[in-house]
Amino acid sequence: MKFKVYDHAYEFERKIEQILLEKEDVYSLFLGVLQAIKAGKYENPFTATIEEDGKVLALFQMTPPQPLNLIFVDETRLEELIDFFIKSMIELEIDVHSIISSKPWAYxxxxxxxxxxxxxxxxxxxxxxxxxxxxxxxxxxxxxxxRYAQESDSPLIEKWFNLFERDAGMPISPIEHVQKRVALFLKDREIFLWEDKGKIVSMMKKSRPTKNGVTVSLVFTPKEERKKGYARTLVASISRELLKDYAFCVLYTDMMNPTSNKIYREIGYEKIADSVHLGFDKSE
Known part of the structure; x- marks a missing residue:
């Protein structure tokens, strides 16, 4: 077996694209991030495979400080592949803070x-x-x-971005980082807002388009406007719009939030996989 690190995103894509497209919905995160890497949106991305006789047995992708995404193709050799993966990462001194993957693989x-x-x-x-x-x-x-978000909406979106992170239990991003990301979102017309009587009451974004699908993310409604159906109506409306250009939409939910999961099922979303995000505690 060989642990191969790819320095060029297009070469990596040629090697692993067919594997990803066979489960394009389940692997939408991996596929979507790869498109962003190709577009130069990430600094110092890490992409690698485990290969044997020209065949890909596992694939890995990380855009620090985001988690390492892992996919194992040959599950009959799972322990062997994981052992080889860990040895290779240690030898290459690749720092991994967290991983995201299918629940059984991740654990x-x-x-x-x-x-x-x-x-x-x-x-x-x-x-x-x-x-x-x-x-x-x-x-x-x-x-x-x-409606589509406009540049004048930036201060509110930036505030809601940090509130979304807090609600999700994620690290709170510095405002300078948030401002840069929101500016890119607006430039690419990715943010959608719901207005009621001239007041913005909910937001969401589209992201990570793949060959046939697109991801719905950053769904947020401030506490004072919740339980009024705004998020459900916004996601349903924009999902309908997105399905004019894509065969399907995907989204990741926090399974500890029964309200959001109920809302998405009501819209018509169906669960296709269980994923977990696991962090590693650094030894002292």
């Missing part, structure tokens, strides 16, 4: 990682991967209408 990697390095793991988020093919047209809509 197996974390367990063996702890055995090899002494670094215990902890759960950062238990996630469900959902897919939508068709919006439920029987939903009752909340009052108001959607």
């Amino acid at each position: 197996k990697v974390a367990s063996m990682w702890e055995t090899k390095t002494g670094m215990p793991h902890h759960l950062l988020m238990k996630q469900g991967v959902y897919r939508l093919n068709k919006v439920n047209e029987t939903l009752e809509h909340s009052p108001g209408a959607w």
